Amino acid sequence: METPTFPDPDVRLARLAAAVGLPAEWPPTEEFLDGLQRRTGLHVHDLMLVADLPLPETAWLFDETAGASSSLVSRSLALPADGRRLLRARARSLTAPAGTLAPWQPRPYERYPEGFGSLLLRMLALRNLNWSGTAKAMCLMSGVCKAASTIGAVGRGAKPLDAEMLDGFAATLGVPVAVLAGLTGVPHPSADGREPAPEVADTAGLIREIRHLTSDQERGLTAYADELGTD
Template sequence: MEPSNLPGPDIRLARLARVAGLPATWPPTHDFLHRLAEGTGLRTHDLLLVADLPVPATAWLFDGTAGASSSLVSHALDLTDSGRRELRTRARSMTAPEGTLAPWQPRPYEQYPPGFGSLLLRMLALRNLNWSGTAKVMCLMSGVCKAATTIGAVGRGTKPLDAEMLDGFAATLGTPVAVLAELTGVRPSAAPRDPGPEVVATASLIWEVRHLTWDQEAELSAYAQELAGS
């Protein structure tokens, strides 16, 4: 296993503040985290993980059988900009029926040692993406196609982050490669594959559907297919 190279939370936030062009603030205020989210493309909840601060319990409520499917992501990527906006609007209007979501319970193999790999996988867990879901979505969104076990190995620290994986995680999270490179200290490739607008919009959709049920996500995928054919 790779030894952890994870610096303290204040240093991690300072790195992100640097890439966002903001003065570092510790401890972070709500306003600072909001501006940092705008400047990096990450979510405020992602930044709470970076800062080792509590994430609201409601953020971890999911339908364990759901999560952004290959079908939904594939359809979203194929839509026009207006189609993707309409799809995200539909997703935001949907609410899971009462009692259908449950707190996320990490499986034993999802108990990670400290490290940037585990930090990134916990960000994806906030999106209701497990190893398999991440592998499928990452392949569609970035062209970085890895086995689910490889994704898990990054979280466990048995496979180090490299430039290729950095491209894949950046696309899946909808953030520029430079943001993750600055955070993790991993040198990006000479020509990093920054997410295009269709990928960033699809990453936003993944965030919107994280608290939906399997049935709702299937309904949304069917709606995306309708939009593609209209």
């Protein structure tokens, strides 16, 4: 399978805009990015990565021992809609204590060449998901179960993106697979704009909402999800 070429930022944004029926703008205005965020489901920081725009330093502050655990992801997926709403509200109410977060320092193996695989992995790094965390969340949320090393190989360009991997990344990011198919140019047999299932979309939102929390706070949310599941 031939790996799609990695176009310039203006082309990448134009592809996303075309995928959701928006006229392209370059350079992108704040209003354009806001509209693209609403229609694609990607966060504005994801779009800034697509456009090679600098992100605020606070976007890269994490407790690297935290991130969405498989326990929290699985519990979120199993909750009814009201439970997921309460869990996300609890997550949004939390703030990491001062001094507990530090700037993300990518390891040598996380320094990727340009490409769509690396772009998607950097979006997930913005959610405090490393290769292992991505592999676990992806398996639970999409049924696409790959080794952490395979996730890394996609970032390095050693494994090309295909329709199956697009399904996995789309679910983990909480966006329609058509959005990623339009961005990457990877053919997908069902890239018809179908939205993620509600439990998948809510869990993807939760993953993003806890990105700046500590491991202790993440464990507390998992315990809260257990409580919600027994109500």
